[in-house]
Amino acid sequence: MKRTLMFLSVIILTFNHISLQAQKSGIEPLKYNINIELNDSTLWVNISIKAIKAETGQKDFLLFNRYIQIKEADLNDAPLKYSRSNDTLYFESSQKGEMTLLMQYEIPCSTMEYSNIVASYSDSTFTYPVLFDTSQIFCERFNKWYPVLYDNFSDYQVTITVPKTHSVFAYYPEIGCKDIAGKYVYSFNCFDEDFPFFITQANIFQPKKVIQYNTTNYEFCFLPRNRRLLAIVDNKPVFTSDSKQIDSLLDVSINRSMAAIEWYNANLWQKEFKTLCFVETGILGLGACLGSFILMDRILMNMEAIENYALSHEISHIWLGIHTEYLAKGKFFMGESIPEYVNLLFYESWAGTDAFEKAIQDKINLKLFDVPFYTVTFEQVLNQKKGDPQADEIIYNKGVAFVHEFRKQIGKEKLLKIIRETYSVPNHFVTLNDFENNIKANDCWNEYLKLFEIEL
Template sequence: MKSQKKFKLLLIVFSVLFITISLHYAWDFREAEKVLKPYDGIDYLTQYNITVEFLEENMTIKASQKIVYTNQEAKDLNNIYLHLYPNAFRRKEEAPFEKKEMERAYPNGFDPGYIEIEDIKEGRRSVEYKIMGKADTILRVTPPKPLGPGETLQLSMDFQVKLPNTVGRMGYGDNTINITNWFPIMAVYDEKGWNLEPYYAIGDPFYSEVGKYDVTVILPQQYKMATTGNIVKVHEKKGKNIYEIEAELVRNFVMILSKNFKIQEASVGNTKVFSYSIDGLRGEEALQYGIDAVKVFNSLFGAYPYQQLSVVACDFFIGGMEYPNVVMISQDLYEIEEDFPLEYVVAHEIAHQWWYGIVGNNEIKEPWLDEALTEYSTLMYFEKKYGPHIKEQIFEKMIKAQYENYIDFEPDRGEGILRSLREFDSSWQYSSIVYSKGAMFIEELRAYMGEEAFIKSLREYFEVFKFKNATTEDFYKICEKNTEKDLKHLFNQWLNARN
């Protein structure tokens, strides 16, 4: 996700770059090297079968959901847990925004959002459940008997979500309705147990496994929709459009709706790239940036494995946000005269499709892992497209400049970039440490390892951990495997991590 602090630097950097960036450039897109054997499938995906209807008159969504969850642990599970992210928007004092952002997040004044669970059943029998956690964002379900290793639990639930009038991740503004983090989604159980962190105001407070989604969406006919997954069928009934959507090996499912979308598309190999712009404003440019980003990252890291990717203009004050197959881009960026800020944020959010979407990680406890790689991948996009001199200018005048500007006000206390979200005091601190200092670390790692070893490591990291969740230790081991140099000191120096 790109923050507002970065926008000012984007505009400053543009003033330096616009003379030097050529409109003509050459591509060298060779097929990404397969370093290890390709991903060979997961047979225990959590399955979500959802029927959802958007009710425009009261800005709510009404849904029925079935979940098939398999216990992959070597122990019985007495309870299972799901996230109820919409409840973070219920009370003003708990809304997931910093205080200084509230007026921008709620331009029309605070408006609550929430989810109401109507019932949860296993088969025909109601099961015990409890809503708990900070801001009531955790759902604990207690099956009639413990779920043993390898056993499967099938749950069905009905719920309604009231969308808030906010221009954040979930909510609506003048042009778009952002339906994200909206349904009960399984929490991750890993070596430390259930991950039940709240919806923090700083960073991207999400951690999820890939799953399989079959979703039926019912919309008023005047709305167009950008969505995760493949729309396999559309039909009309009683004045509404009914979409049948399939998505597999994705970490979430989102929809962005608008009456004002103009849609353009182009193909990159087996992937269709869509541009959803408001009344066509800068839609062609956004589409071209999307195409270029997919080409660059395919060649650098490995092929994007899905059939579609949507670049979506949104009422979204934060700048940009990544979701599976969908990148949200603030409408403000389309309205800026300069091209660079829009291109930078589109490239950054599309890089997240590789680092977060395909290769996952715990974005709460190790946010540097996807954000630093994504920020540096964005530099590599400009390097590949426009040349090393442009990449260097962006690195010096935006990446390093932000970090140096930050430590002018907040002296560096020797802390590393490996920190959890709860350890950051502000988005400015988070962006300066995780994005900027994180990208500075990757730049030094690249120089120290050498180009061949560095690129091979990124490709191997992508190939080994696609559709899985990786850790800092996993990334370190992949890099260590591909060089004879000792990386321990370098990693410790920047991350303060034990390797």
């Protein structure tokens, strides 16, 4: 089996006291300088971390995927003394206020098969550091493919070098792309909590569709498909191979995506985009909104044709649910349930009230593996973590049902007002406490408490 080797490099990281919890006042932003190179079938990187610390001598740690084997590691020119527990790398900090940590490691990625892992928000048992298929690689912090801390905004300076046969999509648009020694060198600069990126062969897509609407260039990169899902009849999939029907399905996705952005801008708050890319991927189970581009796997694109709102859910994350405090109570309610409900409000705007009510009722009457789904309390929803199909169904279905119940008590406009006030704060990790404070400020606390008295 061929293997793709992935060498990782973080050049400069500056921080004061490290904390796994939410970033506290007075902690310096992390500063990353990351250089990555794809050479043939190998992604090469070296790692150097510089740290300026307010305190010295204490035990420090970084989150780092347990499956990555460290080849070399030095701290201030001496071998690094470290220990590992699950996905945590512990090391003795330098007595100096400044330290330099050097690391080398590699991640092998199969070029013959798909990875079956999903993002891991806690320890990565059975979770590989990256998502990949035979022509694409996707990296984000939840798989801890680089030493990372959650709930810290950071400065990222990144270059990614790839052969001219490949393209790079990243969380923020590139600030430059140069042709150097026969390769493309993409440069990025951003201030955020992560820098996810996606490397793909460029020649696997259909000709790119580019549409300029208002001040935004929309770019759509679809995979060539001999057939696409057209309908579900008697619980059986119906596919079409007719090129005109396939083009029509893609046009629906294009038009609905632009309509969703227009609706979110009007009903949440205005965001400006110079370029927004939609990329269809062969990495199974991957759907993600990543700032300047949106990834949708081919199954989710099929769902869009049937359910009508799979793609616009990912678009909602441009506004809602990206920055939520790591593993805090209500993280996934804030990060997924509320964005999905707002997405359904967009669905209601074009599909009508009857279709919206049916969608809500389907979520309430959810069945899991053809077994009638039991009811849950709101407290269960708030404490729910990801990790298995039942957990996801509680988050994406029962959580949405509770948001709808709240909307029935306070009204749509008051709910949207509370959501805007909660999520629109820049450079902030949204918490359940933020949501509840805004509920109180809008005199809706008694209605909110009623959610804890019912099961859905």
